[in-house]
Amino acid sequence: MRRYRLRAIGVLVSITFASCGEWIYLIALNLKVYQQAEQAAVAVAMLYMIKPAAGLLMNSWAGSFIDRMDNRKLMIGLYLIRVIGLMGMMLTDSLGQIYLLVFLVAAAASIFEPASLPYITGLIQKQHWQRFNSFRAIADGSGFVLGPALAGVLVGIGSVDMALLVNILLLLLAAGICLVLPSVKIPIEESGQRWIQIWRDDWKLVAAFSKKFAALTLLLLLFSCMTIMTAAVDSMEVAFASEAIGLSQAAYGVLVSVAGTGFIVGSIILSMVTRYFQAIQLLCYGAAAGAIGYVVFSFSYSFLSASIGVFVLSAALAFSNAGYLTYMQEHIPENQLGRMMSLYQTIESVLIIGMTAVLAGINAMTDVAIAVQIGCFIMLLIAMLLFYLSKRRSLSS
CATH class of the missing domain: 1.20.1250.20 (MFS general substrate transporter like domains)
Structure with a gap:
């Protein structure tokens, strides 16, 4: 031990x-x-x-x-x-x-x-x-x-x-x-197939797994959508802090420190209470609290309210990330985790690029505050759907 x-x-x-x-x-x-x-x-x-x-x-x-x-x-x-x-x-x-x-x-x-x-x-x-x-x-x-x-x-x-x-x-x-x-012994699949055929078969495996466990796939994709919206909103964070809130570079640096402190505090609290929650509860409740923090941040017009928003969203991020990793470990076979994560992240990368471009377009047509607020409201809707799914027995097991 x-x-x-x-x-x-x-x-x-x-x-x-x-x-x-x-x-x-x-x-x-x-x-x-x-x-x-x-x-x-x-x-x-x-x-x-x-x-x-x-x-x-x-x-x-x-x-x-x-x-x-x-x-x-x-x-x-x-x-x-x-x-x-x-x-x-x-x-x-x-x-x-x-x-x-x-x-x-x-x-x-x-x-x-x-x-x-x-x-x-x-x-x-x-x-x-x-x-x-x-x-x-x-x-x-x-x-x-x-x-x-x-x-x-x-x-x-x-x-x-x-x-x-x-x-x-x-x-x-x-x-x-x-x-x-x-080293950890993980079953290695021996195959005399050409690499391109192996790659196609792996895509088929992921598609078949996703279809068989549709509820699990839906939850993981919804959480990926939260990650996508987070990345898209974060890409406009500096402009929002400067133009909408009016923060100086020094004040923005302090705001980043507040976010880091929030993550540490949330992580410490998580380590103390994790035994009382299931992985799906950490994922969904953390996502919901994080979305609320982002909404508070998106409507901030002072350093104080922005600090509250980033502290809450950062603390919640510790819960949702830990829940997501544990939920994947519990429900995806160990010898398929690499393929499942990689191919889901491929979809995630496409959508991050696309959503960042959409919010940038909204910013160009209106202003940065409206673009960030729209992104945060989408995030909140996704979090509400995740919260609803967490109550389903098929996902909680």
Whole structure:
């Protein structure tokens, strides 16, 4: 049992390092591109299109080999690919080369999540899945709070490249921890078929599973819609805070810190109360509270009300994410998790790009406040439907 606990702690520490590094990378990359493009905002905006584009390209086929490989070795390889990409960014001054390297890092990151969930599912005992996911929320939240703060310090006393170097070190530490963890034996499907046929068969498998368990699929897709709306609204967050609320850059920085604090507080509360809830309750109740927080934020005209909104939505996010991961672990076979997650995320990436464009169009025709409010109301309607579905016996089992 002691060894089992050490392994679980090791995974959580690895997640914390990676999450902290991801936030450092995000801030440092924005600054590097902004400086390299001679302060052209459109150059930075293009970065936010690369991530869903990489997810769209990679997730459509990545699940086919995720479920057929040693996930621990795959995770280590993906960490090292991201390290290589970051090292390349430090050595180049070409904006085009930076974008290519960003795509490489985003591609590796998009594969990592569906690769890590099957590994964690096999490593952690079933009765501990939900509690582990509650602690995982704390690990993610720690990165959310520490990453931006550390990035600001590193850029302030050093340079953008110093921040990228620290990110490289954190990723290497995360990979090192994975190196000493055991492999998890997951059934590997042997087949003499050509790769294109395997890929087609996997799509058919996901379609058949989704059709057979229609209620489960509906719930997962609805939660994906919440994620889509969250990404679309978040893409307009800076403009909304500046134009609708009138916040300065310093005040917006404080608002981001409030969001990080909310996530940490929500994660701590979740770790204390998780035993009293089923996974579907965490998912649906968290989604409902998060949507309410977004609506409060969308109608804010002062720093105080905006802070209340982002604190609530961030705290609720810890509950809904933990519920979502646990619910997938409970209802999708371990040897199919990679394919299911990858192909669902492919659909998610398409819709994120489309919904972001729709809200941007609404913003162009009206103003940013109306666009954000429409997005938040759609989110609230989806959350209400999720809340209704949580009462159905077929989903609660």
